[in-house]
Amino acid sequence: MQLPPEFEKLSLQFYSGILDDVETxxxxxxxVLSPFSNPQQRARLRSYLDEITRDHVDDRDLQEIWWSSxxxxxxxxxxxxRELLKRLRDRL
Known part of the structure; x- marks a missing residue:
């Protein structure tokens, strides 16, 4: 499955050690949302995050999406x- 460019850009923000670089x-x-200042990109990313965090996307499929990023x-x-992706979506 081809991931949307906005999701790929988001996933690049999750580098090894990022959790050591932030306090909260x-x-x-x-x-991770700082590179998204363009309203159209934010809208497309919000829409995609909404789609993949819905109940019809099971846990295994969600993990596969993440691992393919x-x-x-x-x-x-x-x-x-899933919870983190929902929080990201809500902040967009």
Whole structure:
């Protein structure tokens, strides 16, 4: 599956060690969303995050989407990943 360019750009923000570079979840969200100043990109990313965090996308599929991205950060469970992606979506 081809990931939208906005999601690829987002996933690149999740480099190895990012969790050591931020003190709070709010700062993490600010950091990873900082490259998205264009309203159209923000809207497309919000729409995609909304789609992949809905109930019809099961945990395994969500993990596969994440693992197929450029992200270096690993989430131990899908619930944590889903919640973070929802928070990102809500901040867009």
């Amino acid at each position: 979840e709010a700062k993490l969200i600010d950091s 450029s992200a270096d950060t690993v989430f131990r469970d899908s619930a944590g990943l």
